[in-house]
Amino acid sequence: MAVDITLLFKASVKTVKTRNKAMGVVFDLPKDEIFKKSRPNNGFSLKAKEVISNITKLKDFLLQHRKDYVNAGSLISSDLTRMTDNERDQIDQDAQIFMRTCSEAIKQLRSEAEKRVISTQIKEHRGAVLDLIEMYLKGVCKLYSEQRAIRVKRVFEQENQRLVSEMSNLVDEVRQIEGKVVEISRLQEIFAEKVLMQETEIDSIHQLVVGATENVKEGNEDIREAIQNNAGFRVWILFFLVMCSFSLLFLDWYDS
Amino acid sequence: MAASVREKQAAALKRMLNFNTSPLKNTAAEPVWKVLIYDRFGQDIISPLLAVKELRDMGITLHLLLHSDRDPIPDVPAIYFVMPTEENIDRICQDLRNQLYESYYLNFISAISRSKLEDIASAALSANAVTQVTKVFDQYLNFITLEDDMFILCNQNKELISYHAINKPDIMDTEMEAIMDTIVDSLFCFFVTLGAVPIIRCPRGNAAEMVAVKLDKKLRENLRDARNSLFTGDNMGAGQFSFQRPLFVLADRNLDLATPLHHTWTYQALIHDVLDFHLNRVSMDESVGSEASPSGARPKKKNKKSYDLTAADKFWQKHKGSPFPEVAESVQEELDTYRAQEDEVKRLKSIMGLEGEDEGPISSISMSDNTAKLTSAVSSLPELLEKKRLIDLHTNVATAVLDHIKSRKLDVYFEYEEKLMSKSTLEKSLLDIISDPDAGTPEDKMRLFLIFYITALQPPSETDLDQYKKALLETGCDLSSLNYIKQWKAFTKIAATPSNYGNSGVKPMGQSVVINYLVRKNRVFKVFFFQNLPVTRILDNLMEMKSNPETDDYRYFDPKMLRGSESSTPRNKNPFQEAIVFVVGGGNYIEYQNLVDYTKAKPGKRVLYGCSELFNAGQFIKQVGGPPALGVRPKWQPITHIVHYYPMWPWSKVVH
Numbered sequence: 001m002a003v004d005i006t007l008l009f010k011a012s013v014k015t016v017k018t019r020n021k022a023m024g025v026v027f028d029l030p031k032d033e034i035f036k037k038s039r040p041n042n043g044f045s046l047k048a049k050e051v052i053s054n055i056t057k058l059k060d061f062l063l064q065h066r067k068d069y070v071n072a073g074s075l076i077s078s079d080l081t082r083m084t085d086n087e088r089d090q091i092d093q094d095a096q097i098f099m100r101t102c103s104e105a106i107k108q109l110r111s112e113a114e115k116r117v118i119s120t121q122i123k124e125h126r127g128a129v130l131d132l133i134e135m136y137l138k139g140v141c142k143l144y145s146e147q148r149a150i151r152v153k154r155v156f157e158q159e160n161q162r163l164v165s166e167m168s169n170l171v172d173e174v175r176q177i178e179g180k181v182v183e184i185s186r187l188q189e190i191f192a193e194k195v196l197m198q199e200t201e202i203d204s205i206h207q208l209v210v211g212a213t214e215n216v217k218e219g220n221e222d223i224r225e226a227i228q229n230n231a232g233f234r235v236w237i238l239f240f241l242v243m244c245s246f247s248l249l250f251l252d253w254y255d256s
Numbered sequence: 257m258a259a260s261v262r263e264k265q266a267a268a269l270k271r272m273l274n275f276n277t278s279p280l281k282n283t284a285a286e287p288v289w290k291v292l293i294y295d296r297f298g299q300d301i302i303s304p305l306l307a308v309k310e311l312r313d314m315g316i317t318l319h320l321l322l323h324s325d326r327d328p329i330p331d332v333p334a335i336y337f338v339m340p341t342e343e344n345i346d347r348i349c350q351d352l353r354n355q356l357y358e359s360y361y362l363n364f365i366s367a368i369s370r371s372k373l374e375d376i377a378s379a380a381l382s383a384n385a386v387t388q389v390t391k392v393f394d395q396y397l398n399f400i401t402l403e404d405d406m407f408i409l410c411n412q413n414k415e416l417i418s419y420h421a422i423n424k425p426d427i428m429d430t431e432m433e434a435i436m437d438t439i440v441d442s443l444f445c446f447f448v449t450l451g452a453v454p455i456i457r458c459p460r461g462n463a464a465e466m467v468a469v470k471l472d473k474k475l476r477e478n479l480r481d482a483r484n485s486l487f488t489g490d491n492m493g494a495g496q497f498s499f500q501r502p503l504f505v506l507a508d509r510n511l512d513l514a515t516p517l518h519h520t521w522t523y524q525a526l527i528h529d530v531l532d533f534h535l536n537r538v539s540m541d542e543s544v545g546s547e548a549s550p551s552g553a554r555p556k557k558k559n560k561k562s563y564d565l566t567a568a569d570k571f572w573q574k575h576k577g578s579p580f581p582e583v584a585e586s587v588q589e590e591l592d593t594y595r596a597q598e599d600e601v602k603r604l605k606s607i608m609g610l611e612g613e614d615e616g617p618i619s620s621i622s623m624s625d626n627t628a629k630l631t632s633a634v635s636s637l638p639e640l641l642e643k644k645r646l647i648d649l650h651t652n653v654a655t656a657v658l659d660h661i662k663s664r665k666l667d668v669y670f671e672y673e674e675k676l677m678s679k680s681t682l683e684k685s686l687l688d689i690i691s692d693p694d695a696g697t698p699e700d701k702m703r704l705f706l707i708f709y710i711t712a713l714q715p716p717s718e719t720d721l722d723q724y725k726k727a728l729l730e731t732g733c734d735l736s737s738l739n740y741i742k743q744w745k746a747f748t749k750i751a752a753t754p755s756n757y758g759n760s761g762v763k764p765m766g767q768s769v770v771i772n773y774l775v776r777k778n779r780v781f782k783v784f785f786f787q788n789l790p791v792t793r794i795l796d797n798l799m800e801m802k803s804n805p806e807t808d809d810y811r812y813f814d815p816k817m818l819r820g821s822e823s824s825t826p827r828n829k830n831p832f833q834e835a836i837v838f839v840v841g842g843g844n845y846i847e848y849q850n851l852v853d854y855t856k857a858k859p860g861k862r863v864l865y866g867c868s869e870l871f872n873a874g875q876f877i878k879q880v881g882g883p884p885a886l887g888v889r890p891k892w893q894p895i896t897h898i899v900h901y902y903p904m905w906p907w908s909k910v911v912h
Contacts, residue, residue, distance in 0.1 A: 045332075
């Protein structure tokens with residue numbers, strides 16, 4: 001097992017210091033060296049750390065809201081904690097935008113690192129650092145996509161539920177309709193029977209009516225004839241009378 | 257101690273890389289970037305444990321060697337992981353003066369001395385950078401873990417503690433002291449990381465004993481110092497639940513010289529033997545393509561390819577100890593499963609493609625089924641690709657090994673050596689194999705002969721020996737190593753404790769093998785069952801508290817006891833559940849594999865294997881036959897008391 005001898009080292013430092021003081025050796029630290037210490041390549045690592053802190057923020061945000069996000073439809077959740085779908089979509093969008101910006105920032109850093117080539121080792125180091133950041137980002141994206149997968153699964157499940165309930169409703173309705181249709185068919189049978197019975201009667205009535213119509217027609221004809229005969233008869237009677245009167249008149253004249 | 261030492265070391269490294277606080281489990285934590293500076297020791301420690309990708313994931317943007325040109329990168333914290341040597345300290349002071357980084361976290365692989373700490377303090381003062389030195393740690397990680405249960409001491413400067421360095425005749429006291437200090441320091445770091453105080457057993461009268469004495473002393477000192485003891489507190493947390501302490505067996509390489517020379521048949525050991533294999537990395541030449549060059553004969557360009565064989569490679573973990581034919585089959589099986597999965601994915605792809613065009617026949621396939629299959633196919637794609645890569649890797653490696661085996665007829669050597677070591681009847685005479693022109697390189701023949709020489713109950717007669725020597729010289733072997741082995745064998749015969757070789761009824765060496773022949777696919781596969789190598793045997797005796805003349809004389813050290821004792825009677829009568837075997841002078845994968853097999857047969861026991869360095873047979877022969885004269889040495893001064901260091905030279909006479 002490893003033994004921590006840092007304390008021992010610090011003790012040695014003290015020993016050496018006292019020894020140096022005793023021997024009069026002074027370590028002269030030129031002042032400008034202290035200022036030189038400000039490293040010229042600060043930019044890269046600061047930016048890299050910034051990207052990492054951003055990704056961490058995203059991760060914390062996702063984890064924080066994970067419970068609410070995933071809790072889509074639990075029976076005991078109160079209205080306060082439940083998220084609407086809108087909020088979820090919002091979170092999705094935000095997360096995606098964020099991830100895109102992060103990966104772009106990484107790419108930018110990478111191209112910058114390529115340009116400001118100082119030495120192969122530093123280049124390799126930076127490349128590896130960026131790879132690590134990318135892997136971290138991928139890990140966080142995985143978190144996000146897992147969440148999303150759960151959510152999508154949930155959405156589908158909800159839809160499934162909905163469809164199931166719809167279908168079951170339909171099934172009920174269909175059954176009702178079926179019952180009704182059966183009744184209707186029964187009634188219709190009865191009607192058909194009755195109708196058939198009535199058909200024969202109607203036929204006979206029809207026949208009678210047809211006969212009656214004929215009779216009436218003939219009667220009409222006869223009456224017309226009779227009227228005509230009547231009218232002719234009247235004419236002949238008139239003529240006869242007129243003739244008789246004339247004959248009377250003639251006879252009267254003759255006799256005179 | 258449920259976590260293996262590798263996991264513990266990796267955890268310690270990760271903690272260090274996280275500014276010595278526990279790493280958070282939260283994956284979406286803010287990235288903090290840092291720069292890692294290491295020296296070669298640190299590099300060797302880190303590279304088998306953490307890949308570059310893991311370093312990147314932990315926020316390390318740059319990893320650089322300490323003694324390279326480094327540009328100032330302001331506003332970045334730097335983590336140093338170095339050994340506290342003079343030059344490293346100087347370089348650190350220089351860095352402080354040049355204001356390279358924003359803050360400095362200094363981690364020393366092993367403990368730093370007070371004076372060096374003051375050097376850094378004064379440099380920090382002069383550069384007015386004391387506040388920048390944020391933390392200083394002693395990591396106590398001065399060892400390299402290669403596998404879950406195997407470690408070596410170091411890779412850099414391993415010549416300093418090699419077999420040759422320990423056993424050369426003209427070694428001086430000071431050199432020996434230095435070597436022992438290095439070894440003990442690493443072992444101490446190992447036990448600190450493991451978090452347990454072991455019970456030490458070692459043989460008498462050789463380098464291993466010296467190491468044991470020093471290690472015991474160091475552990476005891478540390479335990480006495482109640483304020484700063486490294487073995488109390490959190491790191492003992494896990495250890496305290498296991499009621500037993502582990503057993504630490506120190507062995508010396510001189511106990512068994514045949515195993516490093518042995519030709520082997522298991523995958524990992526073969527790779528180490530035949531290819532260039534260091535720190536879990538294989539490098540081999542790969543001939544690129546076979547384009548016929550239009551203009552004359554141009555040699556095929558050879559690329560050097562290197563592969564990492566890591567703990568994540570499941571195929572490797574499963575098969576690194578399997579015999580080679582099994583490996584070849586398994587690669588084939590893996591390839592088939594991979595192809596099946598690939599076809600499945602292709603089929604899905606075509607179904608997806610079809611669905612847009614023709615609704616009719618596909619309507620039977622439900623939509624949800626397809627999406628599920630598709631998601632599973634997509635998510636399994638990276639796995640498939642990884643599998644393909646591993647299969648390619650193992651195919652290449654296995655092919656290279658197979659080429660070597662075929663060209664050098666290594667299976668013949670393996671069989672023959674097995675028979676030699678188990679004293680079964682030999683079918684071919686040794687001379688035949690040696691004079692066979694296309695069986696193996698001269699080195700292989702030398703190895704075979706040396707094993708024959710070592711395992712022979714009686715040394716061959718002079719005429720025989722001359723005959724062999726002639727044959728060997730004809731094939732171009734270098735006989736310098738033979739002299740050393742002769743002397744070693746003579747010495748072990750004289751000064752040997754009775755159980756060493758030959759005289760007792762116990763089987764003298766090693767691997768007695770039952771060889772069965774299996775004919776499969778027109779190739780003869782040999783199936784064999786292992787028995788124990790000497791090191792494993794010793795471990796078995798000590799762990800199970802068996803009484804055996806070989807190990808009864810071993811010394812017993814318990815750093816937790818108030819008074820050290822010279823006795824060799826163990827206080828504890830129960831068998832041990834955990835053991836660590838350490839071979840001073842070098843080890844190899846064959847022993848490691850043998851220990852792993854032994855552990856597999858005993859559930860509930862854990863064995864760790866360590867050695868001061870890893871060498872394969874070729875390297876060992878070079879060390880043993882090397883130019884600095886390993887010849888007969890003038891009489892060594894008799895040593896008065898045993899605590900003074902007295903390694904086991906084969907040629908020095910023991911003055912009783």
